Amino acid sequence: MSLEVRLEGLSAGYGTGAPVLEHTDLEFAAGSFTALLGPSGCGKSTVLNTVAGFVRPTAGQVTAGAEPVRGPGPERGVVFQHYALFPWRTARGNVEFALKRLGLPRAERRRRALAALAEVGLADGAEKYPAQLSGGMQQRVALARALAAEPEVLLMDEPFGALDALTRTRMQTLLRELWQRRGTTVLFVTHDIDEALALAGRVIVLGGSPGRVLADHAVPAGPPDPDLRSLIARHLGSE
């Protein structure tokens, strides 16, 4: 289950500030995994937030499949760096709560929550509260919460940025497996070139103000390509 995402002539900004994006065109094929890299403030999160429907474009439009994005929707799941779990709900309770807006019956919410927690390797932690879970486990709950709604697009904003190196590598492996199994379209914002190259089939470098596409590379399958890495590093350093 996946949708193509298109940004057409997209301009966006905040209040009376300078535009963050201007006339940006980008297409993300259904089922593709794309990493967005770029210096702080170039508009990576703004791209994600317009696709999520949190930020309304000032011009142009975003479409997910055939439908223009007019606001948040369950077919577009979001995972942020900070998991934003309710501390007074268990892992299962957090996932179930997110399913309420889908209007699912209670038993179905429970079934889906437990299935999603099992899918992220947290079957044993379902009845634990966030304070009883490590950072990596909390991020698994956040991932389960997004997956339980069975999204066709997954929007991830530096989701592993706050994790230690080992946990981060484990989460990357988990995410690759989930993506291979589900085929969801993934847009993944990161500051880390190696993370982008390890995960994505395509790496886009944004830069400038307003932000624009500085580079757009397909990442070949197989072992990391040092030439591609240094090319992308040069684009990143060119700001």
Ligand SMILES: Nc1ncnc2c1ncn2[C@@H]1O[C@H](COP(=O)(O)OP(=O)(O)OP(=O)(O)O)[C@@H](O)[C@H]1O
């Ligand atoms: N809610 C907001 N209100 C006002 N300005 C904002 C808001 N969110 C972002 N901005 C501004 O928009 C610009 C782009 O921000 P954005 O978060 O999209 O960049 P980014 O590339 O994701 O940065 P980072 O890597 O630091 O997360 C920045 O100048 C930022 O200060």
